[in-house]
Amino acid sequence: MTYYSEETHGPHEIFELGDYELESGATLPSARLAYKVHGTLNEDRSNAILFPHMWSGTPKAMEMFLGEDRPLDPSRYFIILPGQFANGFSSSPSNTPPPLDGGNFPNVTIGDDVRAQHRLVTERYGIERLELVLGWSMGAEQTYEWAVRYPDMVKRALPFAGTAKTTPHDYLWVRAHENALKSDPAWDGGHYRDQADVRDGLRRHAELWSVMGLCPNFYKVEAWRGLGFTSLDDFVTRFWEAYFAPMDPNNLIWMGWKWRHGDVSLHTGGDLAAALERITARTLVVAFSGDMFFPPEDLMAEQRLIRNSQFRIVDSLWAHFAMFCLGQTDREQIDACIRDLLKEPA
Amino acid sequence: MTYYSEETHGPHEIFELGDYELESGATLPSARLAYKVHGTLNEDRSNAILFPHMWSGTPKAMEMFLGEDRPLDPSRYFIILPGQFANGFSSSPSNTPPPLDGGNFPNVTIGDDVRAQHRLVTERYGIERLELVLGWSMGAEQTYEWAVRYPDMVKRALPFAGTAKTTPHDYLWVRAHENALKSDPAWDGGHYRDQADVRDGLRRHAELWSVMGLCPNFYKVEAWRGLGFTSLDDFVTRFWEAYFAPMDPNNLIWMGWKWRHGDVSLHTGGDLAAALERITARTLVVAFSGDMFFPPEDLMAEQRLIRNSQFRIVDSLWAHFAMFCLGQTDREQIDACIRDLLKEPA
Numbered sequence: 253m254t255y256y257s258e259e260t261h262g263p264h265e266i267f268e269l270g271d272y273e274l275e276s277g278a279t280l281p282s283a284r285l286a287y288k289v290h291g292t293l294n295e296d297r298s299n300a301i302l303f304p305h306m307w308s309g310t311p312k313a314m315e316m317f318l319g320e321d322r323p324l325d326p327s328r329y330f331i332i333l334p335g336q337f338a339n340g341f342s343s344s345p346s347n348t349p350p351p352l353d354g355g356n357f358p359n360v361t362i363g364d365d366v367r368a369q370h371r372l373v374t375e376r377y378g379i380e381r382l383e384l385v386l387g388w389s390m391g392a393e394q395t396y397e398w399a400v401r402y403p404d405m406v407k408r409a410l411p412f413a414g415t416a417k418t419t420p421h422d423y424l425w426v427r428a429h430e431n432a433l434k435s436d437p438a439w440d441g442g443h444y445r446d447q448a449d450v451r452d453g454l455r456r457h458a459e460l461w462s463v464m465g466l467c468p469n470f471y472k473v474e475a476w477r478g479l480g481f482t483s484l485d486d487f488v489t490r491f492w493e494a495y496f497a498p499m500d501p502n503n504l505i506w507m508g509w510k511w512r513h514g515d516v517s518l519h520t521g522g523d524l525a526a527a528l529e530r531i532t533a534r535t536l537v538v539a540f541s542g543d544m545f546f547p548p549e550d551l552m553a554e555q556r557l558i559r560n561s562q563f564r565i566v567d568s569l570w571a572h573f574a575m576f577c578l579g580q581t582d583r584e585q586i587d588a589c590i591r592d593l594l595k596e597p598a
Numbered sequence: 599m600t601y602y603s604e605e606t607h608g609p610h611e612i613f614e615l616g617d618y619e620l621e622s623g624a625t626l627p628s629a630r631l632a633y634k635v636h637g638t639l640n641e642d643r644s645n646a647i648l649f650p651h652m653w654s655g656t657p658k659a660m661e662m663f664l665g666e667d668r669p670l671d672p673s674r675y676f677i678i679l680p681g682q683f684a685n686g687f688s689s690s691p692s693n694t695p696p697p698l699d700g701g702n703f704p705n706v707t708i709g710d711d712v713r714a715q716h717r718l719v720t721e722r723y724g725i726e727r728l729e730l731v732l733g734w735s736m737g738a739e740q741t742y743e744w745a746v747r748y749p750d751m752v753k754r755a756l757p758f759a760g761t762a763k764t765t766p767h768d769y770l771w772v773r774a775h776e777n778a779l780k781s782d783p784a785w786d787g788g789h790y791r792d793q794a795d796v797r798d799g800l801r802r803h804a805e806l807w808s809v810m811g812l813c814p815n816f817y818k819v820e821a822w823r824g825l826g827f828t829s830l831d832d833f834v835t836r837f838w839e840a841y842f843a844p845m846d847p848n849n850l851i852w853m854g855w856k857w858r859h860g861d862v863s864l865h866t867g868g869d870l871a872a873a874l875e876r877i878t879a880r881t882l883v884v885a886f887s888g889d890m891f892f893p894p895e896d897l898m899a900e901q902r903l904i905r906n907s908q909f910r911i912v913d914s915l916w917a918h919f920a921m922f923c924l925g926q927t928d929r930e931q932i933d934a935c936i937r938d939l940l941k942e943p944a
Contacts, residue, residue: 419818428809435781452781459774460774463767463774463810471766472766474766484769544890
């Protein structure tokens with residue numbers, strides 16, 4: 253399995269968590285969090301930014317937002333791109349030895365990720381406050397979890413296209429794409445030998461993403477032509493199927509479970525308003541137009557419960573995938589969100 | 599297989615089409631169109647209404663809109679509820695003898711349905727003009743096909759939540775739910791012995807409908823509680839899974855193929871505007887709010903190309919399934935569409 257290699261995703265640093273107790277009560281022995289850093293932590297440790305990644309991604313996916321002429325400038329900020337459990341580099345179904353390998357891997361939660369990231373930030377780097385925590389989709393879930401769980405540590409929070417509490421519709425959607433993978437007899441309860449054996453499941457799964465991952469208007473105007481695809485099927489095959497084909501089905505399924513159980517109100521006995529009230533960070537909630545599973549109204553409903561917050565819509569044909577910056581103005585709009593929030597006092 | 603029985607769906611009349619040549623060039627031997635009628639055709643044959651049904655349905659599904667105190671009053675109108683190929687009562691994979699049984703059934707089109715319905719209307723009843731053609735979803739596709747193919751016969755057209763030309767996004771969506779059925783090894787290319795053998799495929803298929811068939815807000819406000827369901831999973835199981843469980847997978851797949859290939863612009867060399875320009879019927883295009891696969895803007899884009907037309911949105915939490923009239927004001931709003939259009943001169 254060469255996909256989860258440094259050749260493909262660049263070098264990672266490893267933070268050893270030891271025997272890590274999960275929120276479920278299970279223990280993940282010799283757990284590890286793989287991560288990347290860019291820039292230099294200043295002396296008073298006041299220039300750190302944390303940027304967790306999305307479902308199906310790795311820290312590399314967020315590097316496209318870093319650069320000298322970009323709002324996340326490593327010559328100014330110390331930028332930590334933490335991994336998460338089940339991403340293939342941190343402890344995951346695909347890289348954990350028996351007896352917790354593959355289908356035997358325990359369920360992990362957003363809280364498990366964020367507690368591990370917190371240890372990295374505090375124990376390895378001695379950071380007490382983060383200038384900004386930002387993330388897209390599952391990265392937004394982690395951003396919310398940070399802002400609710402460690403409010404004093406998060407000066408600014410920037411969740412893009414994600415929720416503090418998974419909506420029931422998203423719960424159904426994520427379970428459906430997990431089940432598309434599981435539908436392949438080769439998946440075998442997660443006990444396949446080679447991820448490529450689950451190719452039919454991976455294709456069915458990609459097909460669902462082609463339906464829900466973008467929006468009707470994207471397909472109507474054939475926005476895929478701008479990327480050189482020659483037909484609808486060409487796009488489905490060489491974009492969606494190709495994206496998922498090399499990935500590990502269990503990793504996707506275990507990240508999916510984590511996604512659909514994301515819920516900051518677990519900190520407040522189910523009271524979402526009370527949980528979001530804990531947030532002291534200056535917060536910018538960003539929705540992507542046409543997002544089929546994080547519609548702007550759902551995100552705005554949460555934003556209204558956050559005291560020091562604003563709401564913005566990034567307008568893109570790419571819907572939930574605006575973060576890929578494949579549309580003409582997507583990067584510009586997203587950069588502006590980051591730049592504007594960093595400018596605000598906090 | 600007792601689902602496709604008169605016990606469940608009431609009595610049908612049968613129109614024998616003989617050896618019926620399909621648009622594909624294939625011939626369906628001894629083809630039949632099953633249908634229902636209500637009311638009495640008046641002497642000058644001027645009181646006929648045609649109300650084709652949706653994908654997965656049968657003529658029975660449309661009977662809920664008929665009644666003495668309803669806009670489709672059988673004491674005034676002669677109402678024909680025609681079937682369509684692959685619905686389980688008309689010629690279908692499930693009821694056709696070898697060699698065209700099950701997975702060997704030929705692909706059928708909306709045009710095939712409408713030509714068969716046209717023969718029923720003209721040959722059996724000698725009707726020259728229809729007061730109204732209306733339909734929901736695939737019934738709307740058939741309504742458009744009628745209005746474009748036989749413009750002189752259609753005085754009024756009322757497509758609810760459906761398109762004249764399937765959008766690329768809907769093409770992907772329908773193919774995905776077809777593939778959910780096909781994903782079950784028991785489907786076996788359509789050559790299973792008993793539809794219940796494909797139960798896993800039927801469940802996966804129902805799961806996709808739970809995601810795309812309703813809208814995020816429906817689930818957010820837990821609208822299913824109003825029908826007595828006790829949890830999200832209870833609703834998924836006893837509403838979605840129960841709805842599809844008794845149906846024949848091949849029938850659903852073949853109707854799906856028909857749905858996603860629906861396109862009135864086949865009459866005009868691919869020019870949708872030219873096709874819709876053929877429509878002389880007074881037309882009311884109705885969208886359902888929150889419809890995940892027929893968003894109001896897609897329907898309005900077509901309506902704008904129809905000369906004598908209006909556009910209306912039925913506001914319902916039930917999104918595409920507003921036509922089930924399970925929301926408080928759904929029936930009232932839908933009745934008003936029918937009533938208002940029938941009042942207009944045409």
